[in-house]
Amino acid sequence: xxxxxxxxxxxxxxxxxxxxxxxxxxxxxxxxxxxxxxxxxxxxxxxxxxxxxxxxxxxxxxxxxxxxxxxxxxxxxxxxxxxxxxxxxxxxxxxxxxxxxxxxxxxxxxxxxxxxxxxxxxxxxxxxxxxxxxxxxxxxx
Amino acid sequence: xxxxxxxxxxxxxxxxxxxxxxxxxxxxxxxxxxxxxxxxxxxxxxxxxxxxxxxxxxxxxxxxxxxxxxxxxxxxxxxxxxxxxxxxxxxxxxxxxxxxxxxxxxxxxxxxxxxxxxxxxxxxxxxxxxxxxxxxxxxxx
DNA sequence: AATTTTTTGCAACGTTGTTGCAAAAGATTA
DNA sequence: TAATCTTTTGCAACAACGTTGCAAAAAATT
Numbered sequence: 001x002x003x004x005x006x007x008x009x010x011x012x013x014x015x016x017x018x019x020x021x022x023x024x025x026x027x028x029x030x031x032x033x034x035x036x037x038x039x040x041x042x043x044x045x046x047x048x049x050x051x052x053x054x055x056x057x058x059x060x061x062x063x064x065x066x067x068x069x070x071x072x073x074x075x076x077x078x079x080x081x082x083x084x085x086x087x088x089x090x091x092x093x094x095x096x097x098x099x100x101x102x103x104x105x106x107x108x109x110x111x112x113x114x115x116x117x118x119x120x121x122x123x124x125x126x127x128x129x130x131x132x133x134x135x136x137x138x139x140x141x
Numbered sequence: 142x143x144x145x146x147x148x149x150x151x152x153x154x155x156x157x158x159x160x161x162x163x164x165x166x167x168x169x170x171x172x173x174x175x176x177x178x179x180x181x182x183x184x185x186x187x188x189x190x191x192x193x194x195x196x197x198x199x200x201x202x203x204x205x206x207x208x209x210x211x212x213x214x215x216x217x218x219x220x221x222x223x224x225x226x227x228x229x230x231x232x233x234x235x236x237x238x239x240x241x242x243x244x245x246x247x248x249x250x251x252x253x254x255x256x257x258x259x260x261x262x263x264x265x266x267x268x269x270x271x272x273x274x275x276x277x278x279x280x281x282x
Numbered sequence: 283a284a285t286t287t288t289t290t291g292c293a294a295c296g297t298t299g300t301t302g303c304a305a306a307a308g309a310t311t312a
Numbered sequence: 313t314a315a316t317c318t319t320t321t322g323c324a325a326c327a328a329c330g331t332t333g334c335a336a337a338a339a340a341t342t
Contacts, residue, residue: 015308015319036298048322053299055320069210069270074298094256099265107262113254115235115269120276121248124240128256129210129268135261156288156339177329189291194330196289215329 004028012062019047023055024064032103033068033076033095066091068104069127078106095127098134100141105134145169153203160188164196165205173244174209174217174236207232209245210268219247236268239275246275 005024009016026034026042034042039052056077059065063085065077080091094110097103112126133141146165150157167175167183175183180193188196197218200206206218221232235251238244253267 017308017320019321049298050300050323051321069268094258096258096262107259110257110259113256115254115271116251117235117237117271117273118248118251118276120279121237121271122274122279123271124273125271127210127268127270127272129270130256130258130262130264130266131268132258132265133263135259138261138263158289158339160290190329191292191331192290 008064012064014058014062019051020055020058022046023052024059027065027077027079032105033078035074035076037074063088068095068106069129070097070104076104078104081108092126095129096134097129097131098137099131100133100137103134149205153205155199155203160192161196161199163187164193165200168206168218168220173246174219176215176217178215204229209236209247210270211238211245217245219245222249233267236270237275238270238272239278240272241274241278244275 002021005021005028006016008024009020014020022043023039026039030038036049036052036056039056040049043052056065060067060077063080066080068076068078070076078095091106092112094107094112096105096107098105107130112128115123115126117123143162146162146169147157149165150161155161163184164180167180171179177190177193177197180197181190184193197206201208201218204221207221209217209219211217219236232247233253235248235253237246237248239246248271253269256264256267258264
């Protein structure tokens with residue numbers, strides 16, 4: 001794991017630092033998406049808030065993670081698939097927010113259905129966020 | 142118009158006040174969605190920030206307006222269709238955010254396509270936000 | 283018109299996110 | 313490995329956004 005995250009950072013031409021390694025590991029260990037606050041808690045105030053903000057920004061720019069739109073106003077992030085490169089996100093999967101546990105998941109195998117727009121509108125990106133009950137919470141409510 | 146907004150407020154069992162009338166009129170006059178900040182500017186500091194926040198909350202609860210999920214973390218609101226009642230939103234249309242002018246529109250006639258979820262997941266609501274270039278900006282870039 | 287209820291505005295506070303700058307850590311070179 | 317250069321971090325300060333409690337004002341009710 002240690003090695004995997006270091007390689008990811010190098011591949012993105014980023015200096016391999018403590019905070020970047022730790023934060024990237026959090027994403028690998030999490031099965032859902034993470035918000036800034038989650039990382040702050042996970043790290044136990046090991047890093048400055050500002051460092052976390054900047055690291056997340058950098059990761060988004062480099063195509064390591066992507067942000068997920070949500071109805072409340074907290075930005076959540078999740079790991080990108082391999083196909084994402086710096087400045088070029090191809091995350092065309094559906095996101096799922098569980099109303100019970102609050103977790104956000106990438107449904108990597110559920111692709112965005114086509115949307116028919118009115119005349120004159122041009123689409124660049126489509127985000128689909130489904131909310132409801134996730135698999136785990138459906139079993140143990 | 143004056144009459145229409147007053148009626149809407151009464152129908153929702155709300156006191157008819159200056160701020161509520163004005164803020165509701167803003168929504169009727171706007172062709173896109175409005176954020177808290179937009180209303181603050183439109184009203185020219187006529188109302189306190191807090192009043193605007195509370196009015197928006199109340200309108201959402203009463204089913205007069207609904208909030209729109211966005212990729213950045215600003216909450217935007219738009220008028221509901223007639224079918225919405227207090228505590229029961231049925232806004233199953235697609236939202237469009239223009240990358241050029243920044244406006245957010247409800248595409249009331251574009252319905253949400255069905256999404257096939259993995260086993261064990263139950264859907265309660267689906268939000269679709271398309272970003273790109275709107276009709277106006279496509280004509281006058 | 284008087285009373286009750288609701289709403290508003292103010293003040294204060296908390297969270298979230300950003301920017302500039304010096305110190306520290308990482309990368310690079312010899 | 314040490315010296316140098318580059319990048320990143322942490323701190324301080326700031327700005328935007330949003331919430332809560334409470335007294336005054338406005339709306340509804342009688």
